[in-house]
Amino acid sequence: MRILSFVVVALAGLVLSVSLLAAGNDKPRAVGSMQELMTGIIQPTSDAVFYVSRTPPQSDADWLDMERQTLMLAESANLLLIPGYREDGERWLTDVEKMRVAAEAALKAAKDRDMDTLIDLNNDLYMSCESCHEAIR
Ligand code: HEC
Missing domain, CATH: 1.20.5 (Single alpha-helices involved in coiled-coils or other helix-helix interfaces)
Structure with a gap:
């Protein structure tokens, strides 16, 4: 039985x-709109990197927060590849990869508590946003 x-x-x-x-x-499958993904996740998490020298992480909690922001940013590169967000073409894939590489490097820098590398990564990260936005215009 x-x-x-x-x-x-x-x-x-x-x-x-x-x-x-x-x-x-x-x-x-995508839950939000592209605009929501950009303004709700990608913009605030990348701002954590862009403004790192303005408000440098000091405590361990600050660094942990930076780890979380950069992880979210790196994972959102994956979201840009799923149906609903993904757009056709090689250029899209190249720009997503640029964002992923910069965000993953920022995550590693946050784990290493490496302020200089985080500041250095600003440019690469910024270029990934600009490159994709330029292509879709
Ligand atoms: C692979 C392509 C791609 C990458 C990389 C990308 N974006 Fe976007 N982004 C878009 C698209 C597509 C839109 C247009 C969304 C819409 O309004 O329909 C957009 C729109 C935006 C908007 C405007 C949203 C609004 O209010 O209309 C912001 C802000 C933004 N992106 C921030 C960023 C930042 C910051 C980065 C880099 C860290 C980034 N994006 C990287 C594709 C990309």
Whole structure:
């Protein structure tokens, strides 16, 4: 009896996961608009890097916050590749990659508590935003 109920539960789980797959629940999909992603996540998290010399992290909590901001920024490069945000063309992919590389380097610098590198990365990060915005204009 116990085995039977185990089988029933296992089968129910299988049916559920198959129908979730069929519904496309294994695929990422955009929740916000491009404008919301830019102003809600990418702009504030990149500002943390752009204004780092104005308000330098001092305590461990400040640095931890910088780690979180740069992680969010780097992960949002992945969001720019999912349906709903992604746009066609090589240029899009190149610019997303530029943003990702700069943000990942900023995350590493935050983990290393390396202020100089964070300041140096400002330019690369800024260029990634500008390059994509220029291309879509
Ligand atoms: C790969 C492309 C791409 C990259 C990289 C990119 N953006 Fe954008 N951004 C867009 C697109 C597309 C829009 C237009 C959204 C709209 O208004 O429809 C936009 C719009 C914006 C806006 C204006 C939103 C509004 O109010 O209309 C801001 C602010 C912005 N981006 C900030 C940034 C910053 C800061 C970075 C770099 C850290 C960045 N973006 C990197 C594609 C990109």
